[in-house]
Amino acid sequence: xxxxxxxxxxxxxxxxxxxxxxxxxxxxxxxxxxxxxxxxxxxxxxxxxxxxxxxxxxxxxxxxxxxxxxxxxxxxxxxxxxxxxxxxxxxxxxxxxxxxxxxxxxxxxxxxxxxxxxxxxxxxxxxxxxxxxxxxxxxxxxxxxxxxxxxxxxxxxxxxxxxxxxxxxxxxxxxxxxxxxxxxxxxxxxxxxxxxxxxxxxxxxxxxxxxxxxxxxxxxxxxxxxxxxxxxxxxxxxxxxxxxxxxxxxxxxxxxxxxxxxxxxxxxxxxxxxxxxxxxxx
Numbered sequence: 001x002x003x004x005x006x007x008x009x010x011x012x013x014x015x016x017x018x019x020x021x022x023x024x025x026x027x028x029x030x031x032x033x034x035x036x037x038x039x040x041x042x043x044x045x046x047x048x049x050x051x052x053x054x055x056x057x058x059x060x061x062x063x064x065x066x067x068x069x070x071x072x073x074x075x076x077x078x079x080x081x082x083x084x085x086x087x088x089x090x091x092x093x094x095x096x097x098x099x100x101x102x103x104x105x106x107x108x109x110x111x112x113x114x115x116x117x118x119x120x121x122x123x124x125x126x127x128x129x130x131x132x133x134x135x136x137x138x139x140x141x142x143x144x145x146x147x148x149x150x151x152x153x154x155x156x157x158x159x160x161x162x163x164x165x166x167x168x169x170x171x172x173x174x175x176x177x178x179x180x181x182x183x184x185x186x187x188x189x190x191x192x193x194x195x196x197x198x199x200x201x202x203x204x205x206x207x208x209x210x211x212x213x214x215x216x217x218x219x220x221x222x223x224x225x226x227x228x229x230x231x232x233x234x235x236x237x238x239x240x241x242x243x244x245x246x247x248x249x250x251x252x253x254x255x256x257x258x259x260x261x262x263x264x265x266x267x268x269x270x271x272x273x274x275x276x277x278x279x280x281x282x
Contacts, residue, residue, distance in 0.1 A: 003170070004181055034234070035233070044263040061211070062111075065184070068259065075209065092182060093179040180202050195217075212236040
């Protein structure tokens with residue numbers, strides 16, 4: 001019995017067979033670019049700024065993905081040891097650069113389906129502030145430093161941890177600090193003025209999806225009047241196809257885009273969260 005997930009048992013038989021054919025997470029990676037028009041996000045952020053509230057692009061993306069996972073729970077699954085599990089919680093791994101250095105640190109944000117955009121923004125701000133403190137190491141950094149002091153045992157220790165993970169015997173305290181054991185990974189490469197990438201999903205751990213935000217770019221769109229260019233936030237998304245089929249992913253990301261076209265919905269109470277249908281494209 002894993003401490004971080006519940007076994008999925010009532011699904012189409014194909015789901016249980018695929019991990020036997022695609023035994024590694026990197027064997028099952030599908031990749032797609034999702035372009036998110038910036039105009040609705042910018043208008044919303046400006047409106048909140050006038051109200052004295054600060055909301056970032058990252059918080060909007062993170063909250064929209066959280067809402068999407070709530071409606072499409074298979075996005076929060078993972079495969080270990082050829083078995084499919086549902087995460088018992090919602091966590092997002094994220095890399096943070098420490099100011100004044102070229103070093104980074106990695107940890108994870110704990111989320112709840114009841115969080116709205118303002119809750120998520122507070123958690124992001126607290127997470128970044130905590131991990132950017134100079135001269136201080138987070139829990140993962142401390143554990144890695146201990147491991148490096150025992151370099152002569154490093155191969156054995158890492159092998160033991162990987163085996164314990166496959167068998168579901170990894171202790172809760174280690175799962176709690178491991179950024180490899182998360183619902184998804186998100187990285188904001190625009191913060192370092194870099195284009196979006198397709199970030200790999202780790203074979204070790206339980207992370208089934210990676211989302212990488214990149215620099216704004218102009219994306220052509222056909223209208224009756226001709227071609228127009230929308231300023232968009234590109235997201236490079238990498239998925240483990242063993243947790244859901246292509247139709248499921250397509251529906252989930254369509255809902256994700258609808259939410260970001262109507263960011264005011266990210267403030268709504270659970271019973272008010274259904275996104276309206278988007279107007280037909282010209």
